Amino acid sequence: MNTNLENKSTLAGVKINWDSLLPAILLNFIQKGKGTRGMIQRKYCIGYVRTGIIIDQMVNAGFISKENENDVNYKVLITKQDYQNIFENK
Secondary structure (H helix, E strand, O other): OOHHHOEEEEEOOEEEEEOOOHHHHHHHHHHHOEEOHHHHHHHHOOOHHHHHHHHHHHHHOOOEOOOEOOEOOEEEOOOHHHHHHHHHOO
16 A cells, blocks of 8 residues: 555545645644645645645545636635535544
């Protein structure tokens, strides 16, 4: 098992393997209302590739907006209640 993909949650009735840091990073984004790749890399001491994978997972799940060429910030598309329903009510 890949140790980076240990966190399992259910989204729309489907079990999904998230990167183990995704819930913490997403919660940080929710608390700030936005987030950047650089913030993830600095705060969590991870590299560009892993950061990209986590961003892709959050975008594909509809948790954050797609990258905008005019803005380095990703907008959060879910509420804290949504987060709790997905990650805390297993």
